[in-house]
Amino acid sequence: MTLPTPFPRWRAQVLAARSERWRPERDRAFWARHAAEYDHNMPPLPQTVAWLRARLTGLESLLDVGAGTGRLLLPLADVAARVTALDPSPHMLEQLRGKHPPGHVQVREQCLAQAAADPGLPPHDAVLVAWALAYEPELETALRRLLTLTRRDLYLLEDDGEGSPHVRLRREARDQTPPRRATLLAEALAALGLPCERCTIPEELTLTFPSTAALLEYCRLLPPEAETLRCLAPFLTPCGEGWRYRWTFAVHVLHVPLGGRA
Secondary structure, eight states, X not given: XXXXXXXXXXXXXXXXXXXXXXXXXXXXXXXXXXXXXXXXXXXXXXXHHHHHHHHHTTEEEEEEETOTTOTTHHHHGGGEEEEEEEESOHHHHHHHHTTOOOTTEEEEEOOHHHHXXXXXXXXXXXXXXXXXXXTOSOHHHHHHHHHHHEEEEEEEEEOOSOOOHHHHHHHHHHTOOOOOHHHHHHHHHHHTTOOOEEEEEEEXXXXXXXXXXXXXXXXTOOSOHHHHHHXXXXXXXXXXXXXXXXXXXXXXXXXXXXXXXX
């Protein structure tokens, strides 16, 4: 049996999301609720930043599509003389501006479609897209728009279905197939005839919870409590009356070298 091209598979996966965040108004509402807590729940990615820095240093310009609070952009802001942070959420960009980015960082409240059609936004040497395509149903259109903004190097960062331990538990309980976004992105780039170098970067995350109830609330897991703690036991360390929750995960980077196009 021949699988359909990656684009309809990607679209079906996006439209199946219960949150319906592929609807722009739903996505904006999501970030309006969660922007202030985003950095607390999603700490820096030191290994990924180091990997990117080694490849970006010395560029004239860098564009971060879906920059959000600047979690990746700000640690990399000194690699280029001109840096642009692009995001459609005013609440996420409010968090970024609150960190007082350097003067050479331009912040633009735009979605990808608006940016690609904006004559005031020229192509940048490198374009960084970290988890910003997850709710974009028209992947082929999005990739072609990204190409219009990229002069030399396109970097796509994604997950590939591994998920955190508690997300895996939720999927098992619901008999859900994990999304393989990095693999589908690689297939999509191949379908467009684009070269792609894939790298997997290990990272780790540690969170502390004052009680079991707080841990279960964060993980969105319901009792039986004993079964949940048994399944998460390899990742938990007692911490007072609560828990320290630590796991490792992989960041998948797809690098598209475009060879200094004019």
